[in-house]
Amino acid sequence: MAYSDKVLxxxxxxxxxxxxxxxxxxxxxxxxxxxxxxxxxKLQIKVNPLTGIIDDAKFKxxxxxxxxxxxxxxxxxxKGKTVDEALTIKNTDIVNELALPPxxxxxxxxxxxxxxxxxxxxxxxxxxxxxxLAQAH
Amino acid sequence: xxxxYFDNHATTQLDPRVLQAMLPYxxxxxxxxxxxxxxxxxxxxxxxxxxxGQIASLIGANSKEIVFTSGATESNNLAIKxxxxxxxxxxxxxxxxxxxxKAVLDTCKHLEKKGCRVTYLPVMGDGRIDMEMLQSAITDKxxxxxxxYANNEIGVLQPIAEIGKLAKERGVLFHTDAVQAVxxxxxxxxxxxxxxxxxxxxxxxxxxxxxxxxxxxxxxxxQLTAQLDGGGHERGMRSGTLNVPGIVGLxxxxxxxxxxxxxxxxxxxxxxxxxxxxxEAALDEVFINxxxxxxxxxxxxxxxxxxxxxSLLMGINxxxxxxxxxxxxxxxxxxxxxxxxxxxxxxxxxxxxxGLGRFNTDAEVDYVAxxxxxxxxxxxxxxxxxEMVKEGIDLSKVQWTAH
Numbered sequence: 001m002a003y004s005d006k007v008l009x010x011x012x013x014x015x016x017x018x019x020x021x022x023x024x025x026x027x028x029x030x031x032x033x034x035x036x037x038x039x040x041x042k043l044q045i046k047v048n049p050l051t052g053i054i055d056d057a058k059f060k061x062x063x064x065x066x067x068x069x070x071x072x073x074x075x076x077x078x079k080g081k082t083v084d085e086a087l088t089i090k091n092t093d094i095v096n097e098l099a100l101p102p103x104x105x106x107x108x109x110x111x112x113x114x115x116x117x118x119x120x121x122x123x124x125x126x127x128x129x130x131x132x133l134a135q136a137h
Numbered sequence: 138x139x140x141x142y143f144d145n146h147a148t149t150q151l152d153p154r155v156l157q158a159m160l161p162y163x164x165x166x167x168x169x170x171x172x173x174x175x176x177x178x179x180x181x182x183x184x185x186x187x188x189x190g191q192i193a194s195l196i197g198a199n200s201k202e203i204v205f206t207s208g209a210t211e212s213n214n215l216a217i218k219x220x221x222x223x224x225x226x227x228x229x230x231x232x233x234x235x236x237x238x239k240a241v242l243d244t245c246k247h248l249e250k251k252g253c254r255v256t257y258l259p260v261m262g263d264g265r266i267d268m269e270m271l272q273s274a275i276t277d278k279x280x281x282x283x284x285x286y287a288n289n290e291i292g293v294l295q296p297i298a299e300i301g302k303l304a305k306e307r308g309v310l311f312h313t314d315a316v317q318a319v320x321x322x323x324x325x326x327x328x329x330x331x332x333x334x335x336x337x338x339x340x341x342x343x344x345x346x347x348x349x350x351x352x353x354x355x356x357x358x359x360q361l362t363a364q365l366d367g368g369g370h371e372r373g374m375r376s377g378t379l380n381v382p383g384i385v386g387l388x389x390x391x392x393x394x395x396x397x398x399x400x401x402x403x404x405x406x407x408x409x410x411x412x413x414x415x416x417e418a419a420l421d422e423v424f425i426n427x428x429x430x431x432x433x434x435x436x437x438x439x440x441x442x443x444x445x446x447x448s449l450l451m452g453i454n455x456x457x458x459x460x461x462x463x464x465x466x467x468x469x470x471x472x473x474x475x476x477x478x479x480x481x482x483x484x485x486x487x488x489x490x491x492g493l494g495r496f497n498t499d500a501e502v503d504y505v506a507x508x509x510x511x512x513x514x515x516x517x518x519x520x521x522x523x524e525m526v527k528e529g530i531d532l533s534k535v536q537w538t539a540h
Contacts, residue, residue: 003451011451017519034537035483035522038445038462038471042521060521064447064462068519113538 003065004099010069015076018058020044028122030114039063039107041071043114045078045086047122054078054086059114066104070094070111083119140457141501145340145435145494146289146317147459151386152342152495158389159344162382170379171370181381188388195391196334197325198351204371205384208348209316210240212335213283215350215375216312217244219361220281220333221253224310228278232309234258234266234295235477237285241314245283254278260477263428264293272303281310286318286334290461290474290490291427292436294318301330310359316340316348320394321402321433326351332359338383342495343390347383350375405493406434408502412491413437415506420513422526426461426475426488435493438475440484441509443523444516449489452512456505461488483532 003011019042020027027046033039040063046056057075061068073094078086094100094108142150162184170185172178189200206212221231233245235257245255256274258266266284275282282304287294297313304311312333318324319334320341326334337348352374353359367376394401416423422442438461441449446462461472462485471485480488491505517523522532 011448014519019524031521032538035486035532036481036537038447038482038486040521040537060519060524062443062520062522063445065451067445068448 006073006098007066007069007100010072010098011065014059014068014072016056016058016072016079017060019060020046020056020058025125026122028118028120028125030117030119030121032113032117033063033110035062039067039110041067041110041114043071043074043111043118045083045118045122047083052082054081054083063107063110064104066098066100067107067110069098070100070107071114073097074111074115078115083122086115086119089115138455140455141497141505142457143491143493143497143501143505144457144459145492145497146292146490147492148339148345149342149494150496151344152390152393154393155343155386155389159382159386162385166381168381170381171368181379184381184385185379188384188391191388191392191395192336192349195324195395196319196336196351197327199354201372202326202351202354204350204352204374205379205387206348206350206375207346207380208339209238209314209335209337211375212337212348212350213238213240213312213314214244215361215364216333216335216352217241217281217283218248218364219374220310220312220359221248221251222362223360224280228276228280230254230256230276230278231281231283232256232258232271232274232279233283234260234285236260236264236288236290236293236474237283238289238314238316241283241285258284262479263431264288264291264426264474264478265295265428265431266300268296268299268303271300275303275307275309279307279309281312283312283314286313286315286324287322287433287436288427288474289317290459290472291438291478292317292433292492293427294322294431294433296431297331298329304332305330310357317433320391320398321435323398326353332357336387338387338390341390341394344383344386347380347387349387401495402434405497408493408497408499409435409437409491411499412493412502412506413439415503416441416510419506419510422523424484426478426480437491437493438488439491440480440488441513442484442487443520443526444513445486446488448516449487449509449512452516453505453508456508458492459490461490462486 057078059071061071091108091112168177168181170181189203193200310332332353334351339345426438446460475485
């Protein structure tokens, strides 16, 4: 299969590879997929508590080149966005940007799921913090 | 530069000596081997008979027992369907194995629709069938056992001589798809009690589009129902004008294999073992798929855990190998052969098949090993699974969100 130049670029030079502290309340972690399916994505965001803007994003992906590229691209797009802006990223945007063929669309879906899961984790943590604060009062 | 070719189970490069032998039969010696009344026909027939002898000599057969076909898919179809139809009055039960090539499995499935009963034997963790299970699968309706000599993905050799002996004792015909084995390891239809055997030229440095079926003539005399109607060539078993240049190529490939097999298999197994040793020295969590003891000398099939096969192939795009990963298959399913060994889908996704061949060099082995190791290390840095395992997490206990 021929890969697009953009997929190759992300595969050869993946952006923002790494892990952040899962227990940090400013960090949201999303892990989607399953080893049996051949794809697992872990995507993390770190949100600035003062501005509500995603300061940092990291990923690690087990999967094909298109899955790696989709998650690498997602981390690039997440940085600098507010959490609500991040929720507007759609899998079709990733498909278009990376010129993914139809058999690889599920990779972009997985990346969108990972973004949503990371944001959801972050929001739950914030809610938990508020609850904890309320309880303390 | 073209990629380094380590995919010799898929096909092999034509040996230049084979090409030289074939060339005259495309041009000045173009006759039809069935033309009985002029020199063009005679020289073509002579070339065909020479090839028959070369093939027979490699496998311990008589040259009259060689039927030319278009390749192993046709040979497998002819053997299995031909027996099922010819011996329909005797029985309708066929025994085969889960790890067979699709040309055998799909032929059996076709026959099931026509009223045959087929037993698909599972294999053990090392890829071999269980002889006791085979023994107990045989009934008085069993007419054929079809078990491959060597597997195309994992290179595992089945206990062919034991199967042949059992089949003979029980009066059941024994067919083996031997495309990966003939010319690579010693094969003898007499000592192995093989009744039918499929061969193809292009897996042994010959041309594509030509193969043969060995059909035993004595003890027992095997009969087949022809699958093609026509001029009654090949003792009525396979009609169609013979592919003389291809047949010459197959014969020459067999003659070369016979002369060089002992030395070549030693050289290739040495290279294969070195490749394996390099991987195991540099990487943790790599696993061999299938028996190392009962294996073709030029095959290595390994799982590089926590690194998905297609992404691995992408990083080694200057090397031609195959993966058991779903993403690399037409069906988007991971290898059914690896699954039959009991491998989970997760490990099948991380497998790579290396098939060494006559034209590979030691320098290529070093290059492939170094390159693959560096890509596996890089991709493991990217792998959330590898990270979790290193943190001591048991992946089998994780709640995954399957999609």
